[in-house]
Amino acid sequence: MKLVAVTSCPTGIAHTYMAAEALExxxxxxxHEISVETQGAAGATPLTEAQIAEADAVxxxxxVDVRDKERFxxxxxxxGSVKRAINDAAGLIAEAVSSAESAPTAGAARAGSAAASATTTPARTQNAALSFGSQLRQWLMTGVSYMIPFVAAGGILIALSFVLGGAEIAAIVNGGTFQGTEYPGVSELSNLFSEAGFAGVLFKLGAEAFSMLVPILAGFIAFGMADRMGIAPGVVGGLIAVAIGAGFLGGLVAGLLAGAVTLGLKQIKVPRGVAGIMPVVVIPLLSVFAVGFLMLVVVGGPIATVQSGLTDWLSGLAGVNAILLGALLGAMMGFDLGGPVNKVAYLFGTAALASDNLTVMAAxxxxxxxxxxxxxLATVIRRKLFTQPERQAGEAAWLLGLSFITEGAIxxxxxDPLRVIPSTxxxxxxxxxxxMAVGSTLMAPHGGIWVIGLIGNPFGYLLAILVGTAVTCGVVVAAKHVRRGTDEPTARAEPSTSPQAVAA
Incomplete structure (x- = not known):
């Protein structure tokens, strides 16, 4: 068989490439032969037309939503999900082979009969229907995947501006009062560097990138649902969400509304003479109006109230409640190691950061x-409990962990998911x-140990990392001592841990 595949995860870093290697x-x-297109953060080298044409199955x-899916x-x-490709690549390959064997055209081609191939019906698509929940998750993760570069760039630029220009840099640029001192703000944007300095430029650039988080999130949720025609109403809906104070919750709703409205409009049958202007004039016009009207008049106000309540709740957290929230978010970060649950916790942290709550992002x-x-650490302390490939993965995991790339644990x-996941x-x-207990804060949404200068109470933050590392190590070592029968490291099938698979 000749197969082709596309892999893509929300961040486009580790999962994308690990899934590709597992399938190969x-x-x-x-x-069988397989060619894989990785739609990752660094872009993609598309499969050629010849590779797709020769493929027996896909x-x-x-x-997240696969780009240019119509090629297939x-x-x-x-x-299937990226996680399934990593854990059960053989099963996905077997399903693809089965689908190809049951497709009339593929069977005729393999029989080598050109005449028979010419008279058979076209190969049918054996695409397993995703449940609504799976589709919803895919749409939301598409939005998150396009938003993350804005989060990282904008957040770190703002944090660096505070380091270089002090906490008053926001008031210097935008105007306002800081610790009793009144700042008029920059008179004109062209005077930004002369009046606010390099720190002011960093702050303005970061603020502009951060201001696009919600519109990008909404626009690409709609893109995941309705393709390119969903971007305009999604972005407009996201801008309105920001304007009325609906925040991230408003962006999520605006994106889903834009996608649904656009999908509905695409179903309308029109005369052929009108069909040419539908995607460039009619659908954008009607969808932008419908989404804008719904956000301004119907759903925006209630969502803004909920968002305000959530912000006030986060700001009021203290003591035991804050510690419990930190434990919950931390458990979510360790649950699927860069998957959807992990991304929900991360998105919650960035939303809190955008609301000036810096403790949640630190946790x-x-x-x-x-x-x-x-x-x-476990591979160093108890090497005999791990196979040679796992020990090699452990060497790479030091750098990945310090860089806040949770996928290094995959x-x-x-x-060994039953022992490793509870430990993480x-x-x-x-x-x-x-x-949360020590009150550490973080102004940057990414960077790991390399942004230690942007962390409030850095010693407490390092203590939190040391405590979590020790707990993970202790639990996994204890769990691996509890083995059943011949479940020894050398008896297990090993996942690939080549540098391509584990390096971000």
Whole structure:
């Protein structure tokens, strides 16, 4: 068989490439050829037309919307999550082969009969229907994946501006009062550098990038639902959400509304003479109006009230409640190691950061660093409990963990999920709770240990990481001592841990 595949995860870093390698190895082991297109953060090298034309079946291993999916129309298709491709690549390959074998055109081609192939019906698509919940998750993760670069760039630029220009830099640029001193603000944007200096430029650039978080989130949720025609109403809906104070919740609703409205309009049958202007004039016009009207008049106000209540609740957290929130978010960060649950916790942290609550983001990043670090430490303390590939993965996990790339723990979880995942959940919860308990703050939404200068109470923050790392290490070592029968490291099938698979 000749197969093609596309892999894509929300961040487009580790999961995307690990899934690709797992599929390549599974196909080779089964005696098939496969070409994989990785739609990652660094872009993609598209499959060629010849590769697609020759393919007997297609595999989509994606947690976000696959770009240019129409290229594969008419091919037997199997759809699964990135996590399944990592953990059960052989199963996805087997399903793709089964779909190809049941497709009339593919069977005729393999029989080598050109005449028979010319008279058969086109190959039907064997695309496993996703449940509504799976589709909803995919749409939301598409929005998050496009938003994350704005979060990272904008957040770190703002944080650096505070380091260089002091906490008053926002008042210097925008005007206002800071610690009793009144600042008029920059007179004109062209005078920004001369009046506010380099720190002012950093703050303005970061603020502009941060201001696009909600519109980008909404626009690309709609894009995931309705393709390119959903972007305009989604972005407009997101801008309105920001304007009325509906925040991230408003962006989520605006994106879903824009996608639904656009999908509905695309179903309308029109005369052929009008069809040409539908995608460029009629659908954008009607969808932008409908989404804007609904956000301004119907749903925006109630969502803004909920968002305001959530912000006030976060600001009022203290003591035990804050520690419990940190433990919950930390456990979520360690649960699926960069998957959807992890991204929900991360999005919650960035939303709190946008609302000037810096403690939540600190707890989230500390908890996200712990899983790779704890497992790397375990491979040093009790080497005999781990296979040689796992020990090699542990060497890479040190750097990945310090850089806040939670996916560095995936090779361990793929090989032994029942022991590893509880340990990463426990360690993440411990780190998040400790960070909240000591009151550490974080102005940057990414960067790991390399943004230590932007962390409030850095010693307390390092303590949180050390506590979480120790808990992860202790739990996984204890769990691996409890083995059943011949469940020894050398007896387990090993996931690939090549540098391409584990390096971000």
């Amino acid at each position: 190895q599974a196909a080779e082991a089964a005696g 595999v989509f291993a994606a947690d 129309a008419g091919k037997p298709t199997v759809t 989230v990043m500390a908890a996200g660093m712990v899983p790779p670090l704890g497992l790397a 090779p361990f979880a793929a090989a 959940v426990a360690g993440g919860a411990a780190a998040g709770a400790t960070s």
